[in-house]
Amino acid sequence: MQRRQFMSALAATGLIGAGVRPLHAQAKLEKTKIAIAVGGKNLFYYLPLTIAERLGYFKQEGLEVEISDFAGGSKALQALLGGSADVVSGAYEHTIALQAKNQYIRAFVLQGRAPQIVFAVSNKTMPNYKSLADLKGKKIGVTAPGSSTNIMANFVLAKAGIKPNEVAFVGVGASSGALAALRSGNIDAMVNLDPVITMLERDKEVRIVSDTRTLKETQAVFGGNMPAGCLYSTDSFIQKNPNTTQALANAMVHALRWLQTAGPSELIKTVPESYLLGDRALYLDAWSRVKEAISPDGLIPADGPATALRTLQAFDETVRGKQIDLSKTFTNEFAKKADAKYK
Template sequence: MKALPRRTLLAAALGAALAAGAPLAQAADTPITIMVGGINKIIYLPAKLTEALGYFKDEGLKVELQSQPAGVDAENQLIAGAVQGVVGFYDHTIDLQSKGKEIEAIAVFGKVPGEVELVSTKAFNAGFKSMADAKGGKTLGVTGLGSSTDFLTRYLADRAGVASKEYSLLPVGAGATFIAAIKQDRIQAGMTTEPTVSELLKTGDAKVLVDLRTEEGTKAALGGLYPAASFYVQNAWADSHKAEATKLARAFSKTMQWISTHSAEEIAEKMPKDYYGSDKALYVSALKASLPMFTKDGRMPEGGPETVLKVLATYKPQVKSGNINLAKTYTNALVAGK
C-alpha cells in the first residue's frame, strides 16, 4: 500500500481529534497572555520574576505579561477571553463562582494579602487610630470598586463595628495615584501594598493601621490565613489546555521555591530598574517586609479558602446565598505536574 504524505496524515489526525471533541493545545508560537493586577506591586512580583529567571522559557512557553492596576479590571479581561490568565487575588474566584463563572487558582503566591491599611498622618493626629474611627464620613481608598481591597476594607470596617453608611470608598488605584490621594487628603486612610507602603512611611505621610503582610497580623484581623496573590485561569481553559496550564503552574512553583531560598537583595537584582527607581534600598526594605507572605511552592495553604469564603460571605449577598464549591476555585494538582 502506497505511503500517504506526512501532511495528509497530520490532517487526518487533526480531523479525527476534532470529530472526537478533543481540545486542541495552544500553538507553540502563540503567546499566552497574562494580565497582572499591577505588575510592579511586590505581592505580584513572582510574575515578572518567573520571566526574569527564564522559567517560562524553560517550560517551552511564550508568555506575554500585561499590567492592569485594578484586579477587578483584570478579571473582566479574563472573562471576556482577552487574556488566558490573571495574576490577582484568589478571592475573585469565589466571587465569580457566585455569579456563575468558574475560575480556579492553579498557583498561589501569597498565603496572606500583603496589603496594609494606612492612615494619613494628618488623620491619625486628628484621632483616626483604628478602623473603628472610620465612622463619621471618613473616605477610605481602594484600588477599584469591586476589587480585593474593596472586599477587605469593607470586612475590616464591619468587624470594627462601622456600618457601610458611616464611611465612603474611593477608587484611587495604586502607587503614585494612591500616594497623591493620601497627601491631598482625598482619602484619610486606604489599602495598598509594597513598595507604596514603605514610600509613605519613609516620608512620614502615613502610619500603619492594619498590617496584612504577616501571618500574625492577618490572623488577628481576618481570623485565619487569607491566600491572596495567585495565578488563576478559567476552569474550561485549564481543562482544554492541560499541558500549558501545567507548565505555567510548574514555572510559578519553581519561582516560589527560588524566592524562599534567596535574599531580598538577590531578588531585587532580578527586577527591572524602573521597579525601584533611584531608591533601591527602599525597595529592598519593602521586599524584606514582604517575604514572609509568600508560599514556598505555590500550593494553596490549608484552611485558607475557608477564611476567604467567610470574609466574602459577610457582606456579599451572592456569595452568602450561593452554593460555593471551594474545590472548583483552586487546585494544587498542577504545581508539581509532570
C-alpha cells in the same frame, strides 16, 4: 551517533513502547502564546510573576507570555471574563465571588500565602484619628474598586460595624498615583501594599490600622490562613489546556523557589528599575517585611479557601447565604507536579 545508539538501546528494552519518554522530553503544549492580566504588577504581591518573566522561566517551559498590567485586580479579572486574557495573576477571593454569580474560575498555583495588604489612615487629613468609626463618610483609596484591597477594606470595616456604602472608595492604583492621592489629601485612608506602604510609613505619613504582611498578622485579622495572589483561569481553559496550565505552574513554582534563596543584590538586579520607586534601600526594607508572605511551594493551604469564604460572607451580600463549592475554586494538582520538578 551516541544519541541514536541510546535510543536503540531503549527500544531494545521495550521502554519506549511502554510510553517512557527521554527525560528532556516535554508534553506538547496545547497553546504556547498566553496572555496574562495582572493588577499592579510592581507590587510584591505579584513579584513571583515578574521573576518568572524576567528570568525566562516561562520561555523555559515553551511559553510566550504577554503580561498586561491594570490598575487593580478587578480590572484584570474583567480582562479574563472579556476574553482578552487567558489567565489572571490575581486574588484568590475572586474565584469565590464569581461562583456566587454562577461563573467558574479556578486557581491553580499560589503566589502568596498572606495578602500583604495594609489598611492605613492619613496623618494629614485625620491627625486625630481614634478608631475605625472615625472613617464613616471618609474617602478610602484602594487599588481599584472591587479589587482585593477593596475586599480587605470592607472586611476590616465590617468588623467595626461599618457598611461599604458608609464610606467612599476611590481607585488610586498601586504605585506613584497612590502616593500622590494620599499626599495631596484627596483620600483620608488607604488600603494598599508594599513598597507603597513602607514608603509612607518611613515618612510618617500614615498610621497602620490593619496589617497582613506576615502569617501571624494575617491569621489575627482573618482567623486562619488566607490565600492571596495566585494564577487563575476559567475551567474551560484549564480543561482544554492541561499541559499549558502545567507549564505555567512550573514557571511560577520555579520563581517561588528562586525567591526563597535569592539575596538582596540578586533581587535588585532582577526587578525593573521602576519597581524601586527611586529608593533601593526602601525597596529592600519593604521586601524584608513581606518575604514570609511568598508561597514556598505554590500550594493553597487546606484551610485557606474556607477562610476566604468567611471573609467575603462578612460583608458581601452577593456571597452571603449562597452555596459555594470550594473544591471548584482551586486545584493543587498542577502545583504538586511543579514542586516535584523543582525540588
